Amino acid sequence: MVVALLLLVFLLGLAVGSFLNVVIHRVPRGESVVSPPSRCPRCGTPIRARHNVPVLGWLILRGRCADCGTPISARYPLVELGTGLLFAALTWRLDQLGRLPAVPAYLWFAAVGIALALIDLELRKLPNAIVLPSYPVLALLLTGAAAWQHDWWPLARAGIGAAALFGFFLLLVLIAPAGMGWGDVKLAGLLGGVLAYLSWPALLIGAFTAFALGAVVGIAAMSVGRAGRKTALPFGPFMIGGALVAIFLTDPLTGLWR
Structure with a gap:
């Protein structure tokens, strides 16, 4: 099957x-x-x-x-x-992971993530027309998954994670407006919910990996002369890439610390 x-x-x-x-x-x-x-x-x-x-x-x-x-x-x-x-x-x-009822939510996330990553790479924007409707869609799909499994804690954790990552990125924008865009803040709430639904470690690894990927690519771009210290790189693809890394690799990564 x-x-x-x-x-x-x-x-x-x-x-x-x-x-x-x-x-x-x-x-x-x-x-x-x-x-x-x-x-x-x-x-x-x-x-x-x-x-x-x-x-x-x-x-x-x-x-x-x-x-x-x-x-x-x-x-x-x-x-x-x-x-x-x-x-x-x-x-x-x-x-x-035993979360098969959540497949529709994560397929939506995958489709949205692919579209946003490519748009951000090409045009350096994360359209509200894609990001904002994804909030109620993912909330509905994750609620259905939680109800199907009679397990409401992952849904509550998703809500907390969405608010936490949104707030963290909002703080970054307020402190250093040149280093982060408002589209990244809006996207952060989506990623926070999707990752925290799985676990707290997934949320932390996804957020950390996004910045790590951005740093590695930024350094590589500067080393080959494709970017300077003040060159702004689209951060959405790194956020989505970090989320995917967390979804697939949280267990082996956390196992390294045990």
């Missing part, structure tokens, strides 16, 4: 990844994600249904528009495949 579930969520992830490509392109520009249908940005021809199949469509087209031959970025199939693999990996991990 677990194998069948993993295959199902992988296929779901492929489809969601296809939609995320639309979200990543249109939401920061204030465009509708529903209409018009996907089309070639150069010739304007709508993409045919058979060419919209995740990953396979790009391979069939050999990475080019079927009508004008304009190259199609490899980012599109990579987002689709990456979403599918992450959906399956998170489902497997939650099954290990």
Whole structure:
């Protein structure tokens, strides 16, 4: 049953990844994600249904528009495949942790995280249109998971963790406004809830890893001349990356201290 579930969520992830490509392109520009249908940005021809199949469509087209031959970025199939693999990996991990009812919440987090990370990397913004609606969605999904398992402490812990990480990032922004953005503060509340639902160590490791990843990448960028001391790096991808590290590696990392 677990194998069948993993295959199902992988296929779901492929489809969601296809939609995320639309979200990543249109939401920061204030465009509708529903209409018009996907089309070639150069010739304007709508993409045919058979060419919209995740990953396979790009391979069939050999990475080019079927009508004008304009190259199609490899980012599109990579987002689709990456979403599918992450959906399956998170489902497997939650099954290990005995938190299978929380899968819908963490799949939402994965989809939102992928979209936000790529938008932040490209445009250095974390759109409210994605972040803010995720608060009630995740609250509802985590409440359903807690009710299903008749275990309310993880939900309470998620609320405390969300408020704590939000408050911590808010304090950082107030102390050093140039080093952190308000979008990071809003995102912090989401990550705090998702991580604290699992455990306190997951919350701490996720927060620490975000700053560690940011420091490592920042130093590497300066060492190769791609950034200076005052260069602002988008922090959202590091926050999301730190959260994923915590979800998958909290147990082995905490085991090192025992």
